[in-house]
Amino acid sequence: xxxxxxxxxxxxxxxxxxxxxxxxxxxxxxxxxxxxxxxxxxxxxxxxxxxxxxxxxxxxxxxxxxxxxxxxxxxxxxxxxxxxxxxxxxxxxxxxxxxxxxxxxxxxxxxxxxxxxxxxxxxxxxxxxxxxxxxxxxxxxxxxxxxxxxxxxxxxxxxxxxxxxxxxxxxxxxxxxxxxxxxxxxxxxxxxxxxxxxxxxxxxxxxxxxxxxxxxxxxxxxxxxxxxxxxxxxxxxxxxxxxxxxxxxxxxxxxxxxxxxxxxxxxxxxxxxxxxxxxxxxxxxxxxxxxxxxxxxxxxxxxxxxxxxxxxxxxxxxxxxxxxxxxxxxxxxxxxxxxxxxxxxxxxxxxxxxxxxxxxxxxxxxxxxxxxxxxxxxxxxxxxxxxxxxxxxxxxxxxxxxxxxxxxxxxxxxxxxxxxxxxxxxxxxx
Amino acid sequence: xxxxxxxxxxxxxxxxxxxxxxxxxxxxxxxxxxxxxxxxxxxxxxxxxxxxxxxxxxxxxxxxxxxxxxxxxxxxxxxxxxxxxxxxxxxxxxxxxxxxxxxxxxxxxxxxxxxxxxxxxxxxxxxxxxxxxxxxxxxxxxxxxxxxxxxxxxxxxxxxxxxxxxxxxxxxxxxxxxxxxxxxxxxxxxxxxxxxxxxxxxxxxxxxxxxxxxxxxxxxxxxxxxxxxxxxxxxxxxxxxxxxxxxxxxxxxxxxxxxxxxxxxxxxxxxxxxxxxxxxxxxxxxxxxxxxxxxxxxxxxxxxxxxxxxxxxxxxxxxxxxxxxxxxxxxxxxxxxxxxxxxxxxxxxxxxxxxxxxxxxxxxxxxxxxxxxxxxxxxxxxxxxxxxxxxxxxxxxxxxxxxxxxxxxxxxxxxxxxxxxxxxxxxxxx
Numbered sequence: 081x082x083x084x085x086x087x088x089x090x091x092x093x094x095x096x097x098x099x100x101x102x103x104x105x106x107x108x109x110x111x112x113x114x115x116x117x118x119x120x121x122x123x124x125x126x127x128x129x130x131x132x133x134x135x136x137x138x139x140x141x142x143x144x145x146x147x148x149x150x151x152x153x154x155x156x157x158x159x160x161x162x163x164x165x166x167x168x169x170x171x172x173x174x175x176x177x178x179x180x181x182x183x184x185x186x187x188x189x190x191x192x193x194x195x196x197x198x199x200x201x202x203x204x205x206x207x208x209x210x211x212x213x214x215x216x217x218x219x220x221x222x223x224x225x226x227x228x229x230x231x232x233x234x235x236x237x238x239x240x241x242x243x244x245x246x247x248x249x250x251x252x253x254x255x256x257x258x259x260x261x262x263x264x265x266x267x268x269x270x271x272x273x274x275x276x277x278x279x280x281x282x283x284x285x286x287x288x289x290x291x292x293x294x295x296x297x298x299x300x301x302x303x304x305x306x307x308x309x310x311x312x313x314x315x316x317x318x319x320x321x322x323x324x325x326x327x328x329x330x331x332x333x334x335x336x337x338x339x340x341x342x343x344x345x346x347x348x349x350x351x352x353x354x355x356x357x358x359x360x361x362x363x364x365x366x367x368x369x370x371x372x373x374x375x376x377x378x379x380x381x382x383x384x385x386x387x388x389x390x391x392x393x394x395x396x397x398x399x400x401x402x403x404x405x406x407x408x409x410x411x412x413x414x415x416x417x418x419x420x421x422x423x424x425x426x427x428x429x430x431x432x433x434x435x436x437x438x439x440x441x442x443x444x445x446x447x448x449x450x451x452x453x454x455x456x457x458x459x460x461x462x463x464x465x466x467x468x469x470x471x472x473x474x475x476x477x478x479x480x481x482x483x484x485x486x487x488x489x490x491x492x493x494x495x496x497x498x499x500x501x502x503x504x505x506x507x508x509x510x
Numbered sequence: 511x512x513x514x515x516x517x518x519x520x521x522x523x524x525x526x527x528x529x530x531x532x533x534x535x536x537x538x539x540x541x542x543x544x545x546x547x548x549x550x551x552x553x554x555x556x557x558x559x560x561x562x563x564x565x566x567x568x569x570x571x572x573x574x575x576x577x578x579x580x581x582x583x584x585x586x587x588x589x590x591x592x593x594x595x596x597x598x599x600x601x602x603x604x605x606x607x608x609x610x611x612x613x614x615x616x617x618x619x620x621x622x623x624x625x626x627x628x629x630x631x632x633x634x635x636x637x638x639x640x641x642x643x644x645x646x647x648x649x650x651x652x653x654x655x656x657x658x659x660x661x662x663x664x665x666x667x668x669x670x671x672x673x674x675x676x677x678x679x680x681x682x683x684x685x686x687x688x689x690x691x692x693x694x695x696x697x698x699x700x701x702x703x704x705x706x707x708x709x710x711x712x713x714x715x716x717x718x719x720x721x722x723x724x725x726x727x728x729x730x731x732x733x734x735x736x737x738x739x740x741x742x743x744x745x746x747x748x749x750x751x752x753x754x755x756x757x758x759x760x761x762x763x764x765x766x767x768x769x770x771x772x773x774x775x776x777x778x779x780x781x782x783x784x785x786x787x788x789x790x791x792x793x794x795x796x797x798x799x800x801x802x803x804x805x806x807x808x809x810x811x812x813x814x815x816x817x818x819x820x821x822x823x824x825x826x827x828x829x830x831x832x833x834x835x836x837x838x839x840x841x842x843x844x845x846x847x848x849x850x851x852x853x854x855x856x857x858x859x860x861x862x863x864x865x866x867x868x869x870x871x872x873x874x875x876x877x878x879x880x881x882x883x884x885x886x887x888x889x890x891x892x893x894x895x896x897x898x899x900x901x902x903x904x905x906x907x908x909x910x911x912x913x914x915x916x917x918x919x920x921x922x923x924x925x926x927x928x929x930x931x932x933x934x935x936x937x938x939x940x
Contacts, residue, residue: 083812083813083814100606103606103607103608106611106615107611110626111603111611111614111628111629112627112629112807113810113811113812114629114816115816115817117604117605122605122606123605123606125607126599126607127598128598128599148602148820154596154598162593162596163589163592163593163596166589166592168557169556169563169584170558170583170794173541174547175547175552175553175555176530176534176552176554176555177533177554177555178533180541181537181541184540185536185540196539196540198540202633202636202796202820203631203819203820203821204819206633210664212666213669216666234640234817234818235636235639235667236639236642236646236667237665237666239643245814246814247813248813248814249814358819359819363600364596364820365600366795366796366797366820366823367796377543378543382513382543383513383677383678384513384676385518385544385545385546385675385676386545387546387664388633388635388664389633390794391633392541393796395795396796
């Protein structure tokens, strides 16, 4: 039983330069066996600026993968906000402080009015873990429905419904999976809804009350499924009819990345019961959160408390506020829409082993095929070929054959051109 | 069923100044009902330096409670390290980076050689959650033994074995609790061991294989039980004899606070299978971790991976390194030992309703009694009286009658004198 992570480094498979070989050896000594590096030849990075990352020799890598530094690596407005508040106070939420409230109010102004509470955590995993605690308390149910290769996080409770972690991490007995909403298998508005209804019926047949349907609204680890916008509505109605809640996992698509809207769920015309946030929220500072409708937390909040020591501390809030200011002030959602469309067009023109391009804003998935069939090994050669061209992406999907392209939102037309040129060279060498 | 948190603010019980009343109202609107403030009249803080915190009017509060800013609020060496690395790169652990390794090596140099791997998370809750995942994978067991009022964190899996969260948060069916090691009820080396043995037998009688005994090595939420050093050894031997592991939760006592040693477990002459770290590790920056013996993760690491997006990023590692440099360079473990002993002496001299003082280094618990019986209301009056004297502490223990005193480690003799004088005034007014 091997961990199935795409694009994982395998120790010993390739000779590494002395410096990097030494780092790999030290990692194995001190971090142990559960850590994974990317690439056949791992990348060693020491500096970042905008969409560029630099190795110790000063070589520049085009970052077309990292969605954490979403407003660009080392954005000066964000750095200044962090440093300013860190120099004043890193308070927690059991004392009064204005910053966490000002940020919460600004964040919630980007949501439909029904989603009017937010609770702060440090990671997306913690946000989804809190979501499942609240959902079980609110519904009295245990059942969880996710897609077949979903990833929602690494806590014990959330790993139980993150099948992309592989067969070494068992799913919970109360978890059911449904096929990803692949439009090639029929209209997802019909097919995905039917699969969710069948999963609900199967839970009920086992005496398990459905608690939640939770989806990453861009279906990233399933291979990126974004179109047609609107297909989620039937599945959301189905889980609610069964007494369960709908959780939109916006840890990857959120904060403007999908271009059409600030949040991926908005593309589908639904209002979730809860929305989990993470990765890009602090542009690298550890901050995450869970936005919710009040009915979800009303009973829980009477009989239990939630405290996360670092969650929503003043530095986290000030940093996240600065990130949101940059997203708004630099028009990054618009940029994601226009540059993302351009990016998809460029990829569709390249041909060769590239198949369907699925995209919303600056979140793109591209099938890699040989004779029309998914080919993970070929996808791996493209990912590693791009790494040698100093362009960073990775692979995803249950078969590992989908190129996963997810650059910082400050990616411009000139970067798309560089990417397309270098990918063209890689494809020509295959 | 009410949440039993000691020293919790109750909305509407006391009139608040306009500014603070407005902040409370905004909190209820945006953060919802699961958040709790401290004190009858919540404290509004805007700045910190060393052991002092300041409200918007510039009034100084003596911080005798916050163990996160362990090397002092806004320590310049730590701020500089954070800012420097944040300006270069906030990389993650799937690319090579020296900083996380240099920190891991330095951190591990403070542990017995058998504890030679470390994995990074963002919170102590995540560290304990990872610990239970690893323990269940390594032992094949599910059973967890904790003390009666233990607190280990807020993820779904960890809340199940954190009884101090109150009756609104049910314990797991596989969880057994044992009485805290209170030396007044008999030699803990004998009594605590016998309780753990009974819990093991009860798990086995239910067909549940024991996975772990996990204790906060200062037993903070149980009321602070530190003496006599060495009493844990028998309980650790018992869980191992039953095929389970011993986890030392050092989120509160770790990083020199107990004075005698860097970690609370060392006072007991045991070597845990895993050690969880958190709160003071980044002096406010969200960083935490789990140190372990290799046998715990060997099998898990083959078949599964662990990735925490922000955990061990370069900024977290650089910040944590700076904290450890200050702990070493300013001799804070020694300071905790000497000032902690002085502090305990001062408290023992005050008399009145103060009962037993239990202490290791700068972690102190003081019983509040009336006619020899625990009195939580009186403890609450002392905590709130000190707040009016601008000294911050809180209360703990299953009955809420124990004063919880846990200042930054840069606390000095002059601060003990201020504390004793102000507490004397509070006691005189009772």
